[in-house]
Amino acid sequence: xxxxxxxxxxxxxxxxxxxxxxxxxxxxxxxxxxxxxxxxxxxxxxxxxxxxxxxxxxxxxxxxxxxxxxxxxxxxxxxxxxxxxxxxxxxxxxxxxxxxxxxxxxxxxxxxxxxxxxxxxxxxxxxxxxxxxxxxxxxxxxxxxxxxxxxxxxxxxxxxxxxxxxxxxxxxxxxxxxxxxxxxxxxxxxxxxxxxxxxxxxxxxxxxxxxxxxxxxxxxxxxxxxxxxxxxxxxxxxxxxxxxxxxxxxxxxxxxxxx
Numbered sequence: 001x002x003x004x005x006x007x008x009x010x011x012x013x014x015x016x017x018x019x020x021x022x023x024x025x026x027x028x029x030x031x032x033x034x035x036x037x038x039x040x041x042x043x044x045x046x047x048x049x050x051x052x053x054x055x056x057x058x059x060x061x062x063x064x065x066x067x068x069x070x071x072x073x074x075x076x077x078x079x080x081x082x083x084x085x086x087x088x089x090x091x092x093x094x095x096x097x098x099x100x101x102x103x104x105x106x107x108x109x110x111x112x113x114x115x116x117x118x119x120x121x122x123x124x125x126x127x128x129x130x131x132x133x134x135x136x137x138x139x140x141x142x143x144x145x146x147x148x149x150x151x152x153x154x155x156x157x158x159x160x161x162x163x164x165x166x167x168x169x170x171x172x173x174x175x176x177x178x179x180x181x182x183x184x185x186x187x188x189x190x191x192x193x194x195x196x197x198x199x200x201x202x203x204x205x206x207x208x209x210x211x212x213x214x215x216x217x218x219x220x221x222x223x224x225x226x227x228x229x230x231x232x233x234x235x236x237x238x239x240x241x242x243x244x245x246x247x248x249x250x251x252x253x254x255x256x257x258x259x
Contacts, residue, residue, distance in 0.1 A: 005245050008106060008224065009081050015186035016226070017047040017079075022181075023159040024151065032059045037072070042147070044074040045250075049084060056087055060094050064253065073254045079104065081246035088249065096251035102228040105242035109218050109225060112241060115211035119204040121178075123212070124165040127153060132167045132174035140195040166212050168196075168205040176205035180213040180225075187223040189213075194233070210240060 018034050021027065025036040025043075032051040037044040044067060051059055060076075067074050076096060078087055081104075092098065124133060130152050137145045155162060161182065168176040176196035182189050191213060196205050214225055228248055229237050238244070 009079075009245060012106075012188060012226065013048060015183055016188050016190070018050075020047075020183045020186070023155050023162050033063060035063070035074070041070060041072055044072050046074065046076040049082070049087070053084060053086065056084065057090055060090055064094065067253070068255060071255060073252065076251045076253070078249050078251065079246055080248070088251070091251045094253075096253045099250045099252070100230065101247050101249045102230055103234045103244045104246045104248050105227050105229050105234070105237050106245050107214075107225045107237075107240070107242045109214060109223060112211070112214050112218070115207070117204040117207055117211075119168055119170075119208040121166040121168045121176075121205075121208045121212035123216070124167055125156075125160075127156070129167065130156065130165065132169075133165055133177045136167065136174050136177040136197065137193075137195055139197055164213065164216055166209050168208050170200055170203070170205075175200040176209060178206075178209040178213065180217060182217075182220065182222070188226050189217040189220070189222040189224070191225055191227040194227075206236070207240070210237075 022036055024039050028035050033046050034048040035046045076091060124130060134145050134149045163179050163181040165179045167174045178193040180189050180191055194206060217225060
């Protein structure tokens, strides 16, 4: 891994994993781990381990004990670039369930090509627009997004600068959606979502959503876009100018499953 990549990953660790601020979440850095816990106790995740490799096993048990007292399931997101060779094995041995590995992709916004496609993405600024976001998500994933809707409405009302939502329409119908998050003072902005109705894929909606978010990030002075890409989406975003810097994998601990 060259010095330029190491520098980007170190900056990302500092700004987005250790010192990020997410509305509705409390950040706790105990010197070994950095975790974020939602104000309503419904969600929690660990973004970084700051201790020594030989302290990993004890840190994992300490976090399980911490969240067991609160009866809160939580996620531990791993990054291959951290060099913690035993972390994933220790998480599995402790009862965590892994998701699919994803590629951590980064684009320097100076390298973003101009967009000339026919599809226009619309920034969502009203509760009615959020209804369109939820309609797409529920149709794509075939499950309820009522809790996510509540979260988005609260964020829109109380901290609208944290993230922006976009929807792409066809003949007036919402057919694709995605969002972008911002950390104050950070050179990074995170791309999330990217859901498109099956029958409207391959028509330019994903590219339109990407460029709309990239343009907003550029106007805000952001240098890098980041995203976690599945095996299916990695070739697509590579063609759009993203580079793979490392891999990530979320591990989930559910107390009922572990009992």
